[in-house]
Structures are given as C-alpha cells and as structure tokens.
Amino acid sequence: VQLQASGGGPVHTGGSLRLSCAASGRISSINAVGWYRQRPGKERDLVADIKSGGGTNYADSVKGRFTISRDNAKNTVYLQMDNLEPEDTAVYYCRADLFYYTDSGAPVVAASWGQGTQVTVSS
Helix, strand or coil: CEEEEECCEEEECCCCEEEEEEEECCEEEEEEEEEEEECCCCCEEEEEEECCCCCEEECHHHCCCEEEEEEHHHCEEEEEECCCCHHHCEEEEEEEEEEEECCCCCEEEEEEECCCEEEEEEC
16 A cells, blocks of 8 residues: 655746646545645645545645646546746645555555655746
C-alpha cells in the first residue's frame, strides 16, 4: 500500500500543471486526500483537500487557480494548477487516509504520504 505523486516539473508564470496522487496495493477505499506544499525554508502547508464525498477546501492563495478532484475508480486524486506564479514553487506532497485490510483480515485506516514532486515556476 503506497501513494505515488507525479506530474511536477518546470513551467513559466501563467502556465499549468496537473499533479496526480495514485494509491496502489490492496486499497479498499481512499478517504480524505490533501495536497500540501513545502516551499524553500518554509513549513509544509495545506494547499487543497477533498473529502470522500467530494467536498473540497482550498488555501486562500490558490483559490480560483487550483482545482482538486478525484477518480475513485482509479484510486487517484488530481491537482490541476492553472495560472501558476513563482510563489507556487515548492515540493508538492499528497497525503491520504487509506482504508485497507491486512493479510490477516484486520481493517486498517492509515495516513500515508506520497514522496513529493517538485514544481518550479519561473518568471
């Protein structure tokens, strides 16, 4: 059971990127998922999150520019980032509450982090 974040890269101001956070392994369901970012010299902050029912929440700095969505059939959550600014430069991480069963059949709900993907926005 693991999370894989991808989709980062270099982009110019005003450009777009779509990040993906895919869960693999014997996942029964994914509950809440959040995208976080850590800018150089800063703490890791929540960018956006999405609940299992689809409710979303955004940091003020990205409202109107970023969109979080999920594809439950693919166990994947996306972060569409439009109109990117240099201040968006950061390592982006996804965090998910995963529900799965152990080999012995015990139910588990555990928070899992993806490995991070670098987004670099240049002016």
